[in-house]
Every structure is written in C-alpha cells, then in structure tokens.
Amino acid sequence: MQEINSPQIVLTDPAQNITTILERKVEDSSNPVLYRVQKSPGNWQDVRATEFKAQVVKLAKGLMAAGIEPGDAVGIMSRTRFEWTLVDFAIWYAGAISVPVYETSSAAQAGWALSHSGAKAVIVEKDSNAETIEKARNLENADVDLSALEFMWVMDRGDLQILEQDAVDITDEQVEARRASRTLDDIATIVYTSGTTGRPKGCPISHGNFVRLSANTKLTIPEIANETNSTIIFLPLAHVLARLIQVLALDAGVVVGHSPNIKNLASDLDSFKPTMLLVVPRVFEKIFEGAVKKAEKGGKLNSTLFNRSIDVAIAWSKAKIAGNVPLKLEMQYRFYQKLVYSKLHNAMGGAVKFAVSGGGRLAPLLGHFYHAVGIQVVEGYGLTETTAPLAVGRIRDFAIGDVGTLIPGNSVRLAEDGELEVKGVGVILGYYNNPEEDQVAFTEDGWLRTGDFVRIDENNHLTIIGRKKEIIVTAGGKNVVPAPAEEHIRTSPLVSQAMLVGDEKPFISALITLDPEVLPDELEHLGLPRTLTPKEASTNPTVREAIQKFIDEANAFVSKAESIREFRITDKDFTEEEGHLTPSMKVRRPQVLQDFSSYIEDMYNRTRESMNERSEKFQAYRAERNExxxxxxxxxxxxxxxxxxxxxxxxxxxxxxxxxxxxxxxxxxxxxxxxxxxxxxxxxxxxxxxxxxxxxxxxxxxxxxxxxxxxxxxxxxxxxxxxxxxxxAPADITVVEPVGSEKPSRAEHEVIVGQTSPATASMSLVPEGEDYASQRTEGQGDWVQVESTPADSKDANSKK
Structure with a gap:
C-alpha cells in the first residue's frame, strides 16, 4: 500500500485558538490593515487590526448578554460580506461555535443544519433569509426540530447594533476570559457538507484544524501567503475553503475584501485590484467563455486572432514550465500579450499574479491559458472533512494538471482499489453526532476515506482521477471517469453544465445544458435568431453541431468504450434552487438523474429502437445475399x-x-x-x-x-x-469481421472458390460504435464493438 507522510514544520501551543492569530496582529506595532470594506461602489475603506478587534469584542459582548454560552451553536446565514467575518470572530470570542448556512439554502436545508447542530441562535443577513428560517420552523419534517433555536437576528434590520447596545453589563475581561477558554481541541465551527448525495453531514472543525493547517500552509506557498498580497473573497463563506483562506490571510497578513454579488465581481476586481484570487474552476471557465464571446462579437478577424492566441498561450506555457521557450514562440507570445492577454488581465483588476483553484478539477487548457495571461494558478485538493486543503501546487515548482504535494502535517495512502485515505492536521476526528457515518467514512485504524481515486507520481505529486461515487460503470463493465470530458465540454461558450451518464448502460451519453446568459449572443454568432428560447435551441441542428465539436474533441482523448455516443440538450439549466447544484457549483448527480430521467430514457430507447431496426434490415439483406x-x-x-x-x-x-x-x-x-x-x-x-x-x-x-x-x-x-x-451493405449497417481474424492475401490463403478458411469464426452484426464487452449474443439484445477499416486493410477489424 503506497503511503506518504509529510511531517508538520510548525508546531502550535495547544492553549491557543483561532482568535490568538488576531491578538498577535493587534500586538503588532504597525497595526496592519486586515480588511477593506466597500462603503460604496469602488470606494474601499481600510480596517486595521485594532479597529477590527474592537468591533469583534463589541458584538461578542452582545451575544454574551443575550445568553450565548461557551459551546453554544450560532448559525450564520448571509452572503459573503465583511459582516460575515465580523460575526464569525465575535462568536469565537464569546466561546461559541459558528454554524454556516448557505444563503441560498432552502428551508429544509437550513432547518436541517440548525436542527442537527442544536443551534441556539441564528444571525441572518436580510428579511428573505429570516422568512426561510421561519418556514423551517413550520416544516412537517421529523428530521427538523428547531425548538432549541431561541434567537434570530437580522443584519439589515440593525439587530446587531441593538445587541451591542444591550451589552453594557459585559466587561472586556469577561470577553477575554471566554476567548482564552477555547483550546485547539475545541470545536470552532460545524460545517455541513454540501452533499452531492444524501443528507449533509456535520463536520466539527476544531480550532486546531484551522490554526495548524494555516501555519503549515503559510510556509508551503510563501509567494502567495504574505503581507504584500491582497485578495477579494467572492466564494460563499459557508464553504470551508473560503473560511480557511480567511484564517490563512489573517495569519499571513494578506489584506481581504469581500464581494457579495457575483454580478458586480468585474467592477469589484477593477476597483480593489487584488494580487491573488481564490476560485472554483467554474469561475475561470466563465471568464474564459466571456472572453471568447467578446472576441466573436468583434467580428471574424477578432475571433480568429483570439483562437490563435489560445494555441500560442498553451504552447508558450508548456515551454515556459519546461524552461525552454523558442525565440519564435516568445515573439508570438509578446504579440498576443499586447493584443489579447493584457486586456483580459486588466479586466481582472490588472494586478493578479496568483490564484488558488479548489472545489473541482481545472481543465489544463485553462491553466495554461491563464498562465500566459499572467496568472499562475495552483490547484489545491481537499474536502470539508480535511478543512479544505490537503495538498496544493507550489509556485516554485509550478506545474499544471495536478494538485501538487502534501501540505506538511498530512499523510496519505492508497487503498487497494486506488482510493485515497488521509490523516492530518486538518482532518476531523469524526462527524457531528453521526456514528453510523463514522463507520463508513473511517477505516479501523483511523484513516479517512476520501472517496477519490488519486494517482501519485514519483515526485509525490497528486493527480485527482475522479470521485469514486461518480465513476460510471457501463453494462460491459467499463469504468469511466466523467470529469475530464465534462470539463472540456464546459469550455464551449454555449454550455453551462455537462454531465455524463451510462451506469449499467451499453454506452456513455451526456446531458448538456445551455448557458442562458450568453445564449442570445452565441446564437447570433452561429447565424441563428437571438430570440430562440433554450427549449428551441436545444433541438436546433446548428446548436447541436456546435456542441458536437466539443464532444468530438473530448472523445479524442479516451477509448471508444469511454467516448460519448449520444447527448441531449435539456430545455433548462441545472440550478442550485432546484437541487441540481451545490453552492460551490458541483453537480448533484442523483438529483439530476431523477429530474432529467426522461431525457436519459429517450437517448437509450431511441438507440435501442435504431439497433432493432438495423438488425431487421440486416437480416433481410443477409437473406438476399445468401440466395x-x-x-x-x-x-x-x-x-x-x-x-x-x-x-x-x-x-x-x-x-x-x-x-x-x-x-x-x-x-x-x-x-x-x-x-x-x-x-x-x-x-x-x-x-x-x-x-x-x-x-x-x-x-x-x-x-x-x-x-x-x-x-x-x-x-x-x-x-x-x-x-x-x-x-x-446499407449505409447504416456495419459488417463485422471475425474476432481475431486478419484479411489474408491470396498468396497466403490459397483456396478454391467457395471454400471456407478453417480459421474463420462466426460473425455478428453490431450497431456502429457499441461497447464491445457490453453484450455478446445476437438475438438477446447483445452486441459487440468493432472499428471500421478500409476494405483492403490487412489489420483485424474486430476489437475486443
């Protein structure tokens, strides 16, 4: 069993906790800037260490005065904004536990997190969030019991200010006693997994998980985690990766801003001008698609130049990483740097040098493209259960396509089937009040089963192959990892989401959704009316042809059995509101399979009908030829x-x-x-x-x-x-050669006319492109896979 251990390089005092990091900043004589708050569009105001602590202590007093005790759970339901961070630290200073709830959560989802954690209070951003909580109270659901929820405060109503005003009897010393009472072993937050399958599980993340992981990560990526950098967080703070980055930024001195509305991200980036970004792959995909769309709208010349710039970017990036850029390629790069790359870089604020991508695989094409733009994107890997990053790419050993090496303080090993198992400074000890899941998730000797298939190379770099539960097993027993093909198809500006299906089916197919935001422009680019609805566009031959191009490109990298044979474009996008996506934009496959089952059945039923029809045609044709x-x-x-x-x-x-x-x-x-x-x-x-x-x-x-x-x-x-x-034979019929046969020349195969070679085996008809191993006997719905070759080929046509 392959195992790698990376010892801690930073040891931490067990008596410390997350708030100790803030205390150190306050003690710094330079009183560093910790945050920038946007008071109005484009107007960012600095918040220094002493000011931030004063606000935190003031709110902590209010929570304590209201009755929040050490170890109580307090929910937070809000968009990503400065007040989210303020509330988080105030809860910790009061000795309590924060329970993040995604602002987009349904009543059932929010109710489950607050009920299961036993939350005593919840702080929400606005009235609509409060309405969601009230709906959760009234749910007729035995799993949701909010009888312990005593308080709900709404930020936009001014409830936090009222809390602060009512805290006159709480002293600074009382707050300090609460703050100092928490140790590294105490729970800091209970984060509920976004849950692509089943009921979300509560992950009790300790102060030690955050503190130790932050300290060791800081020394792992020093080029990113230092006081010369700044970042703007726009991912949900309910996600553990954003929380860890927030603690890491405070620890390393990275100045943080918040962008609550993704629609304003471009203007926020322009005015804030961050030097590093935290993203999920879909963000970079959308930015890239936007650039493609803009180039297409500029006319044929602009579109051609942009497409050429992509090729140059990839070639230059690969050569740069290898340490040898040919002069001609360097000149091409400089040409497109002025014409294309610099403009895209400026659109992201003009100062970004680094990015950390997590929450999913980033297509290598995008990694190389953004490298040419001027942004080194390092991928990280982790789970909610590991407090996010377990491994991360290094700037000093920059590579694209893997997730780097282990952060010190972590260990990994590969199970017999290739699943990654982990231990480490960020790994939780077990789920919150869920011993049944502990039995499933942890091995007998205490290793966490990640559910991911991973490859480890000779330099201990980790490459994520795919989620174990997402592996598709066809009827022929072929294991297919869907992520690479899905990632490539999503690079089409037309496509919002792509999901492969094919479990226990004879071949792989795909569900495709169109991006409603860019659809009118893309339709126009294809010479179609902008007014086509998503439903009309989903069956349009030109649209299908445009998407087929990306599917063909994805198929070029896999075997025939893994390739996508059919696809359907749905008439609506996958949405978080309908349960198809997690808040971090991951597809909830079980829900999609359920809600879009008619599309899937249609693909396979039509294919089966076509197979039967072709079989009947062939039988008639064979009878005629036999006569x-x-x-x-x-x-x-x-x-x-x-x-x-x-x-x-x-x-x-x-x-x-x-x-x-x-x-x-x-x-x-x-x-x-x-x-x-x-x-x-x-x-x-x-x-x-x-x-x-x-x-x-x-x-x-x-x-x-x-x-x-x-x-x-x-x-x-x-x-x-x-x-x-x-x-x-008819055009839609493929005649199959015997398994293992070769076409002999006449010199090799001297037989009188009508004599049969003894080496010849019986043959079968198959629908062109079927999975060879999936089925065997004609007449029982069984079929085999072959490759078509020229008539005079001496190679075997059959392929097993």
Whole structure:
C-alpha cells in the first residue's frame, strides 16, 4: 500500500485558538490593515487590526448578554460580506461555535443544519433569509426540530447594533476570559457538507484544524501567503475553503475584501485590484467563455486572432514550465500579450499574479491559458472533512494538471482499489453526532476515506482521477471517469453544465445544458435568431453541431468504450434552487438523474429502437445475399469442373515456364479474352503448373494471384454464413469481421472458390460504435464493438 507522510514544520501551543492569530496582529506595532470594506461602489475603506478587534469584542459582548454560552451553536446565514467575518470572530470570542448556512439554502436545508447542530441562535443577513428560517420552523419534517433555536437576528434590520447596545453589563475581561477558554481541541465551527448525495453531514472543525493547517500552509506557498498580497473573497463563506483562506490571510497578513454579488465581481476586481484570487474552476471557465464571446462579437478577424492566441498561450506555457521557450514562440507570445492577454488581465483588476483553484478539477487548457495571461494558478485538493486543503501546487515548482504535494502535517495512502485515505492536521476526528457515518467514512485504524481515486507520481505529486461515487460503470463493465470530458465540454461558450451518464448502460451519453446568459449572443454568432428560447435551441441542428465539436474533441482523448455516443440538450439549466447544484457549483448527480430521467430514457430507447431496426434490415439483406451466393456457388462449381481439366494442359502464351520447357504449341484456347496455349501433362508438371490453385482462381475471378482479397471475393472465401460484403451493405449497417481474424492475401490463403478458411469464426452484426464487452449474443439484445477499416486493410477489424 503506497503511503506518504509529510511531517508538520510548525508546531502550535495547544492553549491557543483561532482568535490568538488576531491578538498577535493587534500586538503588532504597525497595526496592519486586515480588511477593506466597500462603503460604496469602488470606494474601499481600510480596517486595521485594532479597529477590527474592537468591533469583534463589541458584538461578542452582545451575544454574551443575550445568553450565548461557551459551546453554544450560532448559525450564520448571509452572503459573503465583511459582516460575515465580523460575526464569525465575535462568536469565537464569546466561546461559541459558528454554524454556516448557505444563503441560498432552502428551508429544509437550513432547518436541517440548525436542527442537527442544536443551534441556539441564528444571525441572518436580510428579511428573505429570516422568512426561510421561519418556514423551517413550520416544516412537517421529523428530521427538523428547531425548538432549541431561541434567537434570530437580522443584519439589515440593525439587530446587531441593538445587541451591542444591550451589552453594557459585559466587561472586556469577561470577553477575554471566554476567548482564552477555547483550546485547539475545541470545536470552532460545524460545517455541513454540501452533499452531492444524501443528507449533509456535520463536520466539527476544531480550532486546531484551522490554526495548524494555516501555519503549515503559510510556509508551503510563501509567494502567495504574505503581507504584500491582497485578495477579494467572492466564494460563499459557508464553504470551508473560503473560511480557511480567511484564517490563512489573517495569519499571513494578506489584506481581504469581500464581494457579495457575483454580478458586480468585474467592477469589484477593477476597483480593489487584488494580487491573488481564490476560485472554483467554474469561475475561470466563465471568464474564459466571456472572453471568447467578446472576441466573436468583434467580428471574424477578432475571433480568429483570439483562437490563435489560445494555441500560442498553451504552447508558450508548456515551454515556459519546461524552461525552454523558442525565440519564435516568445515573439508570438509578446504579440498576443499586447493584443489579447493584457486586456483580459486588466479586466481582472490588472494586478493578479496568483490564484488558488479548489472545489473541482481545472481543465489544463485553462491553466495554461491563464498562465500566459499572467496568472499562475495552483490547484489545491481537499474536502470539508480535511478543512479544505490537503495538498496544493507550489509556485516554485509550478506545474499544471495536478494538485501538487502534501501540505506538511498530512499523510496519505492508497487503498487497494486506488482510493485515497488521509490523516492530518486538518482532518476531523469524526462527524457531528453521526456514528453510523463514522463507520463508513473511517477505516479501523483511523484513516479517512476520501472517496477519490488519486494517482501519485514519483515526485509525490497528486493527480485527482475522479470521485469514486461518480465513476460510471457501463453494462460491459467499463469504468469511466466523467470529469475530464465534462470539463472540456464546459469550455464551449454555449454550455453551462455537462454531465455524463451510462451506469449499467451499453454506452456513455451526456446531458448538456445551455448557458442562458450568453445564449442570445452565441446564437447570433452561429447565424441563428437571438430570440430562440433554450427549449428551441436545444433541438436546433446548428446548436447541436456546435456542441458536437466539443464532444468530438473530448472523445479524442479516451477509448471508444469511454467516448460519448449520444447527448441531449435539456430545455433548462441545472440550478442550485432546484437541487441540481451545490453552492460551490458541483453537480448533484442523483438529483439530476431523477429530474432529467426522461431525457436519459429517450437517448437509450431511441438507440435501442435504431439497433432493432438495423438488425431487421440486416437480416433481410443477409437473406438476399445468401440466395445470390448459393446461385453463384453452384455456377462457380460448374466452371471449376470445366476449367480444372483444361488448366492442366494450358498455360499463358509466352509463359517463361513453358518457354523453358521448349514445349511446342499444339493448340490455343481463348479464356476470358486471354489466349492460352496447350501443353502436355508432362511439361505442365515440369513447369509446376499442374493443379495450381492460384491459376484456378485467376481463371474464375480474373484476379492476379498476389492481390489481397477484396470485399466481393471475401463473400466466398472469408464469410462462412454468406455474410454480405460491407461495400454493398446499407449505409447504416456495419459488417463485422471475425474476432481475431486478419484479411489474408491470396498468396497466403490459397483456396478454391467457395471454400471456407478453417480459421474463420462466426460473425455478428453490431450497431456502429457499441461497447464491445457490453453484450455478446445476437438475438438477446447483445452486441459487440468493432472499428471500421478500409476494405483492403490487412489489420483485424474486430476489437475486443
């Protein structure tokens, strides 16, 4: 069992907690800027360490005065904004536990998190969030019990200010006592997994998980985690990765801003000008798609230049990483840097040097493209259960396509089936009040099963292959990892989401959703009316052709059995509101499979109908060809008998063998327009012509003896069951060669017309492109996979 251990390089005092990091900043004589708050569009105001602590203590007093005790759970339901961070630290200073709830959560989702954690209070951003909580109270759901929820405060109503005003009796010393009472072993937050399957599980993340992981990560990526950098957080703070980055930024001195509305992200980036970004892959995909769309709107020349710039970017990035950029490529890069890359870089604020991508795989194409733009994107890997990053790429050892090496303080090993198992400073000890899940998720010796298949190279770099629960197993037993193909298809500006399906099916297919935001522009680019609805566009041949191009490109990187044979474009996008996406934009596959089952059934039913129809056509065609074959066989046998005697006495005029025998011409015979001469049996035997099967074949077929069999002659020498030849078969029929057979030349396969080679096996018809292993016996819905090859190929057509 392969195992890697990376020891901690920073040891932490067990008596500390997350708030100790803030205390150190306050003690810094420079009183560093910790945050920038946007007071109005484009107007960012600095918040220094002492000011931030004062606000935190003030709110903590309010919570304590209201009755929040050490160890109480307090929910937070809000968009990503400065107040989210303020509330989080105030809860910790009060000795309590924060329970993040996604602002987009339904009543059932919010109710579950607050109920399961036993939350005593919840702080929400606005009235609509408060309404969601009230709905949760009234749910007729045995799993949701909010009887412990005593308080709900709404930020936008000014409830936090009222809390602060009511805290006159709480002293600074009382707050300090609460703050200092928490140790590294105490729970800091209970984060509920976004749950692509099943009920979300509560992950109790300790102060130690945050503090130790932050300290060791800081030394792992020093180019990013230092006081010269700044970042703007726009991912939900309910997500553990954003929470960890927030603690890491405070620890490393990175100045943080918040962007609550993704629609304003471009303007926020422009005014804030961050030097590093925290993203999920979908964000970079959307930015890239936006650039493609803008280029297309600029006309054919702009579009052509942009497409060329992508090729140059990828080539330059690969050469740069390898340490050898040819002069010509460098000149091309500089040309496009001025024309394309710099403009895109400026659109992201103009100062971004680094980005950390997590929450999913980033397509290598995008990694290389953004590298050329001027942004080194390092990918990280982790789970909610590992407090996010377990491994991360390094700037000093920059690579694209993997998630780097372990952060110190972590250990990994590969189970027999390739699943990654982990231990480490960020790994939780078990789920919150859920021993049943503990039994499933943890091994007997305490390792966490990640559910991910991972490859580890000789340099200990980790490459994520895919989620174990997302692996598709076809009816033929082929294991297919969907992520790479899905990632590539999503690079189409038309596409919002792509999800492969095919469990226990004969082949892989895909569900595709269109991006409603860019659809009108993309339709116009394709020469279609902008007014087409998503439903109309989903069946439009031009739209399907445009998406098929990306599917073909994705198929080029996988085997035939893994390739996408069918796809359907849905008439609506996957949404978080309908349960198709997690807040971090991951697809909830079970929900999609349920809600879009009609599309999936249609794909496979239509294919099965087509298979049956083609089978019927073939049976009729084979019967017709067999009748012709039997007639020709009888005619050929008669000719054989007639010419078999004559060929012993005749050879071609001027044939060298006969000349050498000095045989006089006794008589001539016209054979299919060719003059043959008569010889004696003795001379024919001396010349080696007596009984020559090659000559028999030449007489009957008119073919030179050295030529390979063609499709027509194959009817009579290779196909034992009167199998029709492919050249005359209907266009939608594929004639299959015997498994393991090769097409022999006539020199290798000397048989009289009508004789069957003993090596020939029985053959079957298959729908073109089916999974070979999926099915076996014709007539029982069983089919095999073959590759089509030219008629004169000597290679085996069958492929198992």
């Amino acid at each position: 012709k074959y039997q007639a020709f066989k009888a005619e050929s046998a008669e000719k054989l008998h007639e010419f078999g005697e004559k060929v012993q006495k005749y050879s071609p005029k001027n044939a060298k063998a006969i000349d050498d025998a000095e045989t006089p011409i006794e008589e001539t015979l016209d054979v299919d327009g060719e003059t043959w001469v008569a010889v004696t049996d003795e001379d024919a035997a001396a010349a080696g012509l007596l009984g020559e099967s090659k000559q028999v074949e030449q007489v009957v077929t008119g073919l030179p003896a050295s030529e390979p069999l063609d499709e027509d002659s194959a009817d009579f020498t290779e196909q034992p069951s009167a199998q029709p030849d492919a050249s005359e």
